[in-house]
Amino acid sequence: MILSRIFAVCFAITFFVSPLSAENLFSPAAKVNEQIVTKYELDQRLKFLTLLRAPNNSKEEALKALIDQKLQAQAAKAFGLSISDEKITEGMEEFAARANLTADQFVKAIAQGGVSRETFRDFVSTGQLWRELVRSKFGPRAQVTEAEVDRAITQSSKGGGIRVLLSEIILPANTPQASAQSQRLAAQLSQITTISAFSIKARQYSVSPTRGRGGRMNWMPLSNLPPALRGTILALSPGKVTSPIPITNAIALFQMRAIEETDAAAIKDVSLEYAAYYIAGGKSAAALKEAARIKAKVDTCDDLYGIAKGQPAEVLEVNTLPIADVPSDVALELAKLDKGEVSTSLTRANGQTLVFLMLCGRTPELSEDVSRESIRAQLINQRVVSYADGYLAELRADAFIVILP
Numbered sequence: 001m002i003l004s005r006i007f008a009v010c011f012a013i014t015f016f017v018s019p020l021s022a023e024n025l026f027s028p029a030a031k032v033n034e035q036i037v038t039k040y041e042l043d044q045r046l047k048f049l050t051l052l053r054a055p056n057n058s059k060e061e062a063l064k065a066l067i068d069q070k071l072q073a074q075a076a077k078a079f080g081l082s083i084s085d086e087k088i089t090e091g092m093e094e095f096a097a098r099a100n101l102t103a104d105q106f107v108k109a110i111a112q113g114g115v116s117r118e119t120f121r122d123f124v125s126t127g128q129l130w131r132e133l134v135r136s137k138f139g140p141r142a143q144v145t146e147a148e149v150d151r152a153i154t155q156s157s158k159g160g161g162i163r164v165l166l167s168e169i170i171l172p173a174n175t176p177q178a179s180a181q182s183q184r185l186a187a188q189l190s191q192i193t194t195i196s197a198f199s200i201k202a203r204q205y206s207v208s209p210t211r212g213r214g215g216r217m218n219w220m221p222l223s224n225l226p227p228a229l230r231g232t233i234l235a236l237s238p239g240k241v242t243s244p245i246p247i248t249n250a251i252a253l254f255q256m257r258a259i260e261e262t263d264a265a266a267i268k269d270v271s272l273e274y275a276a277y278y279i280a281g282g283k284s285a286a287a288l289k290e291a292a293r294i295k296a297k298v299d300t301c302d303d304l305y306g307i308a309k310g311q312p313a314e315v316l317e318v319n320t321l322p323i324a325d326v327p328s329d330v331a332l333e334l335a336k337l338d339k340g341e342v343s344t345s346l347t348r349a350n351g352q353t354l355v356f357l358m359l360c361g362r363t364p365e366l367s368e369d370v371s372r373e374s375i376r377a378q379l380i381n382q383r384v385v386s387y388a389d390g391y392l393a394e395l396r397a398d399a400f401i402v403i404l405p
Contacts, residue, residue, distance in 0.1 A: 024039055025038075026038045026039070026040055028404050029041070029063060029066075030063060030066070030067055030401065030402060030404055031401070031404065032067050032070040032074075032401055033070075033074060033400050035070050035074065037063065037067060037070060041066055041119075042059070042062060042063055042066060044115060044116060044119040045062040045063075045065065045066055046062045047115050048115045048119055048123065049061075049062055050113070051110055051113045063403070064176075067396075067401060068392060069122075069123075069126045071392065071395040071396065071399055072129065072130040072133070072395075073126050073129060075130075075133060075395055076129040076130065076132070076133045079133055079136065081129055081132055081133055081136070082129075083125050083128045083129055088124060088125045088128065089103065091124040091125065091127070091128050092106075092121065092124050095120075095124055107120060130388075134384055134387065137387075137391070138383075138387040138388065139384065141383075141387065142380045142383040142384045142387065144235070144376055144379045144380060144383065148234060148235060148379060149372055149375050149379065161221060161222070161261070162221070162222045162234075162259065162260070162261055162262065163219050163220060163259075163260060163262055164222055164225075164256065164258070164259050165217070165218075165219050165256075165257040165259070166217045166220075166233070166254050166255065166256060166257060167195070167199065167202060167210075167214065167216050167254070167257055168206065168210055168215045168252060168253065168254050169186075169189060169198070169202045169206040169208070169215050169252070169253045170207050170208040170250050170251075170252050171185060171186055171206070171207065171250060171251045171252075172249070173246070173249055173250050173251050174249040174347075174351055176401060176403055179396065180397055180401070182250075182251045183244065183251060183393045183394070183397040184397045186244035186253055186393065187244065187390075187393070187397065189201055189205070189241065189253055190241050190243050190244055190390075192255070193239050193240065193241075194239055195239055195255065195257055198241065198255045199216070202214050202215030207250070208345060209345055215255070216257070217336060218336070220335060220336070221262075222234070223270055224270070224362075225331075225332075225335050226323055226324065226326070226331040226332070226335075227323065227324050228324070228328075228382060228385060229245070229332075229382075230382070231378065231379045231381075231382025231383060231386075232245075232382055233254065233256065234379070235379070235383060236254075236256035236259075237256065239255070239256070239257075240256055241254070242255075242386065243386050243389065244389070245386070246393060247328040247329040248328060248330075249347070249351075250329060251393065270322075270323045270362050270363065271320060271321065271322050271323065271362070272319075272320070272321060272322075272331070272334055272359070272362060272363075273301070273318070273319070273320040273359075273360035273361045273362075273363070274301075274318070274319060274326075274357065274358060274359050275301040275304050275317065275318045275319075275357070275358045275360055276316070276318075276319075276330070276355050276356070276357050276358075277294065277304050277307065277308060277315065277316050277356040277358075278314070278316075278317075278348065278354070278355060279291055279353065279354040279355075279356055280352070281352070281354060282347050282351045282353060282354055283347060283351070287354045288354070291342075291344045291354060291356050294307055294356060295342050295356075298358070299340060300340060300360070301318060301358050301360035304316055304318075304356075304358065318360070329346055330355075330357065333357055337357075337359040338359065339360065339361050340358070340359065340360075341358070342357065343355075344356060345357075
């Protein structure tokens with residue numbers, strides 16, 4: 001959907017990135033082990049993300065993505081992997097086809113916004129290398145048991161559903177320094193095997209509001225969780241903890257406390273309607289006091305239009321999206337809410353803006369019968385993704401990364 005109007009975007013977009021002067025075109029923006037991320041690469045990535053209308057197109061997110069790209073390429077090289085020119089061309093054609101364009105047409109379109117063919121090529125080839133590395137490294141470990149397939153089929157059938165009782169630890173990762181520290185800590189916490197130990201660490205380290213009760217969350221249908229997380233949660237037995245899961249500005253870990261089948265009709269997927277009202281001041285006392293004042297005055301998402309009246313349009317966002325398209329941190333917060341309930345756990349703009357998040361409603365879609373092989377493939381893919389996220393977190397924690405002015 002983002003790419004389907006790429007030509008219109010190319011002509012209509014107003015870039016917020018200032019052109020780089022010739023003198024500092026290739027000066028370093030960051031150092032990743034022995035490699036440099038140049039300001040030119042950062043400028044190109046910002047323009048590319050803006051053209052694609054990517055949700056996280058800030059300078060900080062663009063630099064983080066480029067750092068990750070360097071780490072992925074370094075890991076693939078160390079593993080002895082490479083991608084042929086023919087495969088890269090196929091990947092570029094596949095990516096462009098999402099916008100109903102050929103690769104050459106796509107390159108001409110992004111060139112209107114100042115993005116080079118080489119930037120597009122590097123973006124595609126690094127993704128291909130990383131996927132190949134992940135398949136080679138974790139494919140054999142991602143096998144699922146027949147019992148796990150049976151459980152997933154039960155969840156997908158109309159004869160019953162699954163609900164889970166989880167605990168969470170949310171660690172901050174809003175700066176490179178905090179991210180590196182949290183990644184190291186998360187790797188240790190993921191080895192916890194008892195519910196009491198996890199609870200103690202949640203009270204000690206978690207930045208989620210659930211820290212006061214040892215990270216304990218209430219029972220929730222599995223379908224409330226983002227699709228990419230469901231397979232990871234299903235694979236847990238009581239007491240086990242997920243690998244570290246990167247989300248926006250944070251790292252999450254979840255522990256299974258209990259799981260049970262229900263008689264309710266299972267839900268394959270959910271569309272979420274939610275409102276986000278942005279309050280300046282982050283988690284300052286004044287901002288939290290304002291959030292409490294608003295919470296006392298609103299019962300539904302529609303009430304927020306009155307709160308936002310006379311303010312800039314960007315102060316309030318109301319979205320209806322498939323749960324898979326909702327930003328991960330938002331989706332996790334919404335999973336805990338019932339209709340009309342509010343969360344003030346999230347921030348934006350590097351912690352300077354508080355998100356007053358309200359769930360307007362959920363629209364469930366009952367599942368159709370699916371084959372065992374498709375369920376197995378989905379679970380394997382979800383497990384590989386979880387391994388890949390954990391591996392990338394390890395690469396970040398072990399790397400020498402310097403952000404330059």
